Amino acid sequence: xxxxxxxxxxxxxxxxxxxxxxxxxxxxxxxxxxxxxxxxxxxxxxxxxxxxxxxxxxxxxxxxxxxxxxxxxxxxxxxxxxxxxxxxxxxxxxxxxxxxxxxxxxxxxxxxxxxxxxxxxxxxxxxxxxxxxxxxxxxxxxxxxxxxxxxxxxxxxxxxxxxxxxxxxxxxxxxxxxxxxxxxxx
Amino acid sequence: xxxxxxxxxxxxxxxxxxxxxxxxxxxxxxxxxxxxxxxxxxxxxxxxxxxxxxxxxxxxxxxxxxxxxxxxxxxxxxxxxxxxxxxxxxxxxxxxxxxx
Numbered sequence: 527x528x529x530x531x532x533x534x535x536x537x538x539x540x541x542x543x544x545x546x547x548x549x550x551x552x553x554x555x556x557x558x559x560x561x562x563x564x565x566x567x568x569x570x571x572x573x574x575x576x577x578x579x580x581x582x583x584x585x586x587x588x589x590x591x592x593x594x595x596x597x598x599x600x601x602x603x604x605x606x607x608x609x610x611x612x613x614x615x616x617x618x619x620x621x622x623x624x625x626x627x628x629x630x631x632x633x634x635x636x637x638x639x640x641x642x643x644x645x646x647x648x649x650x651x652x653x654x655x656x657x658x659x660x661x662x663x664x665x666x667x668x669x670x671x672x673x674x675x676x677x678x679x680x681x682x683x684x685x686x687x688x689x690x691x692x693x694x695x696x697x698x699x700x701x702x703x704x705x706x707x708x709x710x711x712x
Numbered sequence: 713x714x715x716x717x718x719x720x721x722x723x724x725x726x727x728x729x730x731x732x733x734x735x736x737x738x739x740x741x742x743x744x745x746x747x748x749x750x751x752x753x754x755x756x757x758x759x760x761x762x763x764x765x766x767x768x769x770x771x772x773x774x775x776x777x778x779x780x781x782x783x784x785x786x787x788x789x790x791x792x793x794x795x796x797x798x799x800x801x802x803x804x805x806x807x808x809x810x811x812x
């Protein structure tokens with residue numbers, strides 16, 4: 527049963543992410559990315575990381591993809607950026623080779639010798655409980671730093687996106703926009 | 713039986729897909745999508761190793777990766793909006809001039 531579930535999720539995730547990477551339509555890419563994120567949370571549930579799966583659903587599918595879809599409204603996604611590639615084969619070989627190299631580098635110490643658990647999972651506690659125990663003792667300082675980082679990111683996002691928000695591109699004429707872009711590129 | 717190796721191979725495949733996306737994309741928004749795929753592949757590997765060693769450290773790192781990804785998206789999309797207002801396009805090749 528778990529074997530079937532793993533292959534089901536793995537094949538679906540690979541196909542959806544391939545659509546994300548290959549599609550030239552931004553909307554298709556974003557939708558398949560969101561669907562792939564949902565299925566990845568299924569992998570987390572299978573691995574016993576319940577809390578991580580829920581966080582994946584809330585943060586990635588709920589927040590990040592909503593942010594992307596809001597940002598898409600700013601961009602004219604109808605006119606596609608022309609993707610000119612010199613050689614598709616080179617891209618595939620290069621991407622695959624670099625990924626394989628990275629995986630080998632990071633897997634080498636794990637294969638080399640056995641490792642012991644630094645923070646063993648508590649036996650008679652559910653996953654969210656034990657995550658909370660480890661997060662608020664051993665990882666308290668990184669947790670607080672992550673909170674400050676999220677605050678800084680929020681302020682940066684508001685300031686960057688909110689600048690000149692009163693003069694939106696959609697209220698300008700198309701001639702004005704092109705003049706603006708011509709002026710800025712000169 | 714599904715073991716650690718299966719999950720790590722799946723993670724490597726997903727990472728390769730993301731890397732191919734980063735290499736071949738010219739649209740900056742699509743480039744962001746590809747980086748999300750790579751971050752998710754790393755998270756799958758973290759969760760699998762955490763499960764294999766019965767160690768919660770991997771899950772902790774996955775949480776921090778998610779936090780970093782969320783803030784990256786917030787700042788990155790803000791920068792993307794500024795760039796689009798300036799240049800009117802999301803083409804990566806426009807950035808090669810490095811001129812405001």
